[in-house]
Amino acid sequence: MPKKIIVIDDEEIVCRMTKMVLTKEGYEVETFTHSRKALQRIKENKFDLVITDLKMEDVDGMDILRETNKLYPNTKVIMITAYATLDTAIEALRGHVFDFFPKPIKIEELKKSVKESIGTP
Amino acid sequence: MMNHLKRWKKNLSLRKKINIAIHIEGILITVISIFMFFSSRAILSKLNFIEDFDNINFSFLEMRKSEKNYFLYHDVNALKEVLKIGEKEYNLLINSKEEFMSKLGKKDYIMLLAILDKYLNTAKKIVNISSNADSNYLELTKNLREFGHHLTQFSIFLRNIQHKKVNKLVHQNAITLFIGLGIILVSQLLLWQYFFISLSKRLLKIESLTKEVANGNFHKVVTNVERIDEDEIGLLMKGIIHMANELEKREEQLIQAKKLASLGVLVSGVAHEIGNPLNNIFMLTEGYLSYYDSLEDEQKKIFMRDVREQAKRIKKIVRKLLNFSRQKKFEFNLVSPIEVVEKSIALVNNQIKVSNIKVHRLIDSNLPFIKVDVDQIQQVIVNLFINAIHAMPKGGDIFVEIRVSEDRTKVIIKVRDTGVGIKPEILPHIFDPFFTTKGTKGTGLGLSVSYGIIKQHNGKISVKTEVNKGTTFIIELPAHLENNLEEEKHA
The missing domain is CATH 3.30.565.10 (Histidine kinase-like ATPase, C-terminal domain)
Incomplete structure (x- = not known):
């Protein structure tokens, strides 16, 4: 059973590229550009890893992080953001994110971070 | 000269203006009162003189009455009575020479004196003849009648002239009083017009200025005042304009500060707006290079198309930014x-x-x-x-x-x-x-x-x-x- 990853970003290309990279690595990947729908999906289903953008309309990355921590304490969260301010980084780390990626995302680093968080598929 | 006067008028304070107006009014009333006083005195002295002159006239009429008695009764005593009265009046005219001369005029005074003199001389001659048989008697009596007639006519004529003069003076007085009161009334009206109409106009102007300030139309306040006097109201107006000026400056500074603040928003906005498509391009090209060998031709095309779309997105943002910043020439x-x-x-x-x-x-x-x-x-x-x-x-x-x-x-x-x-x-x-x-x-x-x-x-x-x-x-x-x-x- 491959490990399950959910990717949430309102940029469709980020979702698509992440999915492509991680699928090729052997993971099972679901993507969402609507954060509310993603949150719903997280509530229904346990994922091994959540990769989410920080700034999003409606439900933002911090909401996703809080909800995930609450429901599945073992599920790891990786945060992506275009706004890499110190405040958001501190807040995210306090919320126990596994990693914090400023945009632009480098594919190799992403692969490495995913492997470090949940291991090989 | 006129400009000088205008400037002088403009620079007077309101208090000074009121002071000057009240003083001018006071001087005007005083001048009219003094004129009326002297003019009344002149009328009174004329009336006194007419009274005196009436006494003389009355004596002349007495003389004529005695003269008539003489001709009726041929009584020499009657003629002597004429001489007695006549000489008394003659002496009065001579003794009060100055007064009569000034009131009647030199010419008329001398004329009156001459006629009286002739009349009295003729009467004297008749008394001295005292006989009807004298050849001159008839002529002398004829002359006496003639001179007597002249004397009464002339003295009544003189009295009438005096009377007319008094009438004229009284009339003049009435006109002067009328004109004086008219001037005072008009100056009062002008003062009223100045202090109440012009003053209230300016106060209303100030009210409208303060309203404009309250509405934030500072520029209107600064440009809307065409004339500022140097009096208290002018100073108030100046104060308001100064305040509006300062407020306008402050507002401009505030707008500038706001602009700077929005520049901050602008910069972070640009970073975010362009950051997303840039990240997309970065990921797409990296993926493209990483998986180049395993990608099919169609997939490679999709990659490139996506890159182009993201580049277009950036271009669109840049164009909007330019539109935003460019001072485009408007066509009104x-x-x-x-x-x-x-x-x-x-x-x-x-x-x-x-x-x-x-x-x-x-x-x-x-x-x-x-x-x-x-x-x-x-x-x-x-x-x-x-x-x-x-x-x-x-x-x-x-x-x-x-x-x-x-x-x-x-x-x-x-x-x-x-x-x-x-x-x-x-x-x-x-x-x-x-x-x-x-x-x-x-x-x-x-x-x-x-x-x-x-x-x-x-x-x-x-x-x-x-x-x-x-x-x-x-x-x-x-x-x-x-x-x-x-x-x-x-x-």
């Missing part, structure tokens, strides 16, 4: 505000229909024209419509009001929706560039660009909102003055 044309609004509605008509929204028009009749860049104003109104549509995802009503201000100097266009309204915490930012509530769908430039356009037209854009009830955007544009329109038509 005279148009009806209704025309501009209707054209804008036509542009968004489809979206309105699809979104289940009804547009209601509330339009004043007899609206003045506006001088605007039609495309730019249309852009503003279309933008307001699109915001209204977005605020009513379940449909609703848009009320478009076009009105003219009470003083007909402004055309007011209101766009009201029945949508979700704007939250108080974001209301201060809605005109900031790159501030958006629409996420990636909006650039956050619409309202800030609109703000700039309306400002360029010397207008105002403001907003009233209530959460879950709706939002009203109010655009005020200067109305094109009607008489200017007439002139242009004639031209």
Whole structure:
């Protein structure tokens, strides 16, 4: 059973590229550009890893992080953001994110971070 | 000389002006009173003289009576009585020579004296002859009658002249009094006019100036005052203008500070706006290079197409930014505000229909024209419509009001929706560039660009909102003055 990853970003290309990279690595990947729908999906289903953008309309990355921590304490969260301010980084780390990626995302680093968080598929 | 006087008048304080006015009035009344006093005294002395002269006249008549008795009864004593009275009056005339000469005039005085003298001499001669048989007797009696007649006629004539002189003086007095009182009345009226009408006018002006200050129209206050006197009211006006000047400066500084603040928003906005497509390009190209060998031709094409789309996204943002910053030269044309609004509605008509929204028009009749860049104003109104549509995802009503201000100097266009309204915490930012509530769908430039356009037209854009009830955007544009329109038509 491959490990399950959910990717949430309102940029469709980020979702698509992440999915492509991680699928090729052997993971099972679901993507969402609507954060509310993603949150719903997280509530229904346990994922091994959540990769989410920080700034999003409606439900933002911090909401996703809080909800995930609450429901599945073992599920790891990786945060992506275009706004890499110190405040958001501190807040995210306090919320126990596994990693914090400023945009632009480098594919190799992403692969490495995913492997470090949940291991090989 | 006149200018000098005017300047002097302008520089007087209000207190001094009132003082001068009261003094002039006082001097005028004093002069008239003094004139009346002397003139009354002159009349009184004339009347006294007439009384004296009447006594002399009465004596002359007595003389004539005795003369008549002599001719009736041939009594020499009667003639002696004539001489007695006559000489008494003669002596009186000689003794009071100065007074009579000044009152009657030298010529008339001498004439009167000469006639009396001749009369008395003739009477003396008749007394000395005292015989009817004398050859001169007849001639002398004839002369006596003649001189007596002359004497009474002439003295009555002189008395009448004196009487006329008194009449003339009294008449003159009445006229002088009348003119004097007239002058006082007119000067009172002028003072009243100055202090109450001109003063109240200036006070009203000050009231209107303070209202303009209260409304924030500082520039109007500074440019609207054509004349400032140096008196207390002038100083007050100067104070208000100084205050308006300072407030205007402060406002400009505030606007500058706001601009700087929005520059910060702008920079972070640009970073965010461009950051996303840039990240996409980065990921796409990296993926493309990493998996190049395993990608099929069709997939490679999709990669490149996506890169192009993201580049287009950046280009679009850059273009909007340029539009935002560029001082585009406006092309002002005279148009009806209704025309501009209707054209804008036509542009968004489809979206309105699809979104289940009804547009209601509330339009004043007899609206003045506006001088605007039609495309730019249309852009503003279309933008307001699109915001209204977005605020009513379940449909609703848009009320478009076009009105003219009470003083007909402004055309007011209101766009009201029945949508979700704007939250108080974001209301201060809605005109900031790159501030958006629409996420990636909006650039956050619409309202800030609109703000700039309306400002360029010397207008105002403001907003009233209530959460879950709706939002009203109010655009005020200067109305094109009607008489200017007439002139242009004639031209």
